[in-house]
Amino acid sequence: MSLKLERGANFSLTKLVPNPTHFFVGLDWPTKPQSNEAFDIDGSCFLLSEQNRVRNNTDFIFYNQRQDSVQSVWLLEDVEQVQFSKGKTGFGVDLARIPAEISHVVFCLTIHNAEEKQQSFSMLDWLSLNLVEQETLTEIAAFRCEQELSKETAILCGELYRHNQEWKFKAIGQGFINGLGALAENFGVVLDNVAPNSEETPEDTNELVITKKKRRSPQEVIAEQMTLIQGKMKQLLPQIISSSTNGINESSTRLVLDRIFQDVLGYSIDEIKTEQKIQGRAADYVLAPDGRDTIVIEAKRAGTPLRQKQIFQATSYAAYSGIQWAILTNLTEWQFYKVSTVDKVDPHWVFTIDLNKGLDDENTYNLLLISKFGVVRKGLIEKVWLKRVCLKAETLIAAILNDEVISKIRLIIGKETGGQITNDEVKRAIEMDVLKI
CATH class of the missing domain: 3.90.1570 (tt1808, chain A)
Incomplete structure (x- = not known):
């Protein structure tokens, strides 16, 4: 049974799931029914040391850098995998590959061009995070952050972290202003200052550009x-x-x-x-x-x-x-x-x-x-x-002989011919004369 977490709650993943290794982390959100706003929301992830900083820019996973250097965390690309994570976007995590120097893996949501569009997370009803075991697709825990945000354009949703040789998970729900750039710099990511539409490239190849590239479907x-x-x-x-x-x-x-x-x-x-x-x-x-x-x-x-x-x-x-x-x-x-x-x-x-x-x-x-x-x-x-x-003979036969389907066939035949027949008569005729069983 999935754990339903409140803000600030944590639990031992190691104790709950023996030998934890592979997980999906799904991030989800709705728009308010009365809102016509088009939100461009992105998931990002930071691999942090005990000093709450990235070791280098490869510890920052987002739309322009989809995995870390050792492929321990990656941004999900396929619709199927995102669906498995139970979110609109999500990440795959291999705990066994996370470097020993990393103590926290933080999962975030940000609104792209929020200032220009005058948007914030207060315009959404809720945000959620789901932790799903990858092999069985079993949901381990879920956290929903509801109506607790105002002008924030970046949210720390939750984190996986090491404690006393265990992996634990914590629901955070903490907001930041100024979006992805400010959030990244807060964790020590070195960003490029190139203007959004510039064709220049940074001289320092260790700098990251957070200008959004066109996403491939x-x-x-x-x-x-x-x-x-x-x-x-x-x-x-x-x-x-x-x-x-x-x-x-x-x-x-x-x-x-x-x-x-x-x-x-x-x-x-x-x-x-x-x-x-x-x-x-x-x-x-x-x-x-x-x-x-x-x-x-x-x-x-x-x-x-x-x-x-x-x-x-x-x-x-x-x-x-x-x-x-x-x-x-x-x-x-x-x-x-x-x-x-x-x-x-x-x-x-x-x-x-x-x-x-x-x-x-x-x-x-x-x-x-x-x-x-x-x-x-x-x-x-x-x-x-x-x-x-779905297309196996036994599946199709079972569907055809379903009581609801038989009833609809009887109604169609009766409407077209004016004759009166029973469901049992239709079923026997299909079995003997059509399916030959």
Whole structure:
């Protein structure tokens, strides 16, 4: 059950969540129904030392600098991830990566061009912060700041902080005047003084420009990544096709796979685990973006025909290690599965990438889904899987035979024909004559 916090309240995250690591922090706000104001509100985050100062400018995360130097905190970019954080904007946090010198991670909201638009947070009904465990999407705590603000244009919403070797969370709700610039300088960020529309760049590369750049939509970001993946795969495609045609041995197949994982799909060497074993089950590969085991891969020699039974080695490993996704591949064909362990270990086909058919938009998008870019954005793969579930025959049959749907069919038939039939008669006819069940 989520903790509902008052201003100033805190709790031990370490005690509440064993071995806490990955979280979403969502920031949200509404506009008053009677207000026609268009608010441009941004989330920002500061990684602070015990002196309540950033160590350098890389400890300031905002729209022009979307993550810190070690990727311990990052501004969420995808609509799906923001939705998971339960806010209009939000941050991902990996507590294990936060440097030891950092004692506070403060999450803030600011109004862009507030002075020019004569806006403040008093014009909003409330602001909220939600702390969500990233793996299970369970809300841990929530804080709502209501009708307690006046002329403030920047708000410290909440913070994660270290105390006696624990991670704790505190609801703050403290306001500042003069927006993001004043807030950043208060925490020791060195800002550039270039005018907003100037084409000059600061001589000191350690200075940050807080003039707002045009934001890319999630669709633009995905399109850019697809173009990048497509270009890199095209360079390897002749070698992949040749390897499949010539039936290279297993060792040579692995070498080509290693190049695909690194050069095309964007995984680093330490994120590609080989010959993993657990409880007698073995996996050829486990992809572990940011150190989290995410996809199990069963790799067959190039050109070997793929059969569904071959995926069971990978899915058995996945079941015992808590991994949800598995791939069966022979270089040219990549079968992607969801691993279910509800009643038994069972692989459910999600999609297939067939490189023999080239790099059309569908193949390229599916490559993006299994790339590091796609995997760390959990919502992208989940959306494809949910669509597959929605369109499965059993799902459609259950929907068609739903009492409400049957009733509507009966009403439509009666209106068009003038005949009188019962729901049971409609249902039996659909089962026997239409669905053949």
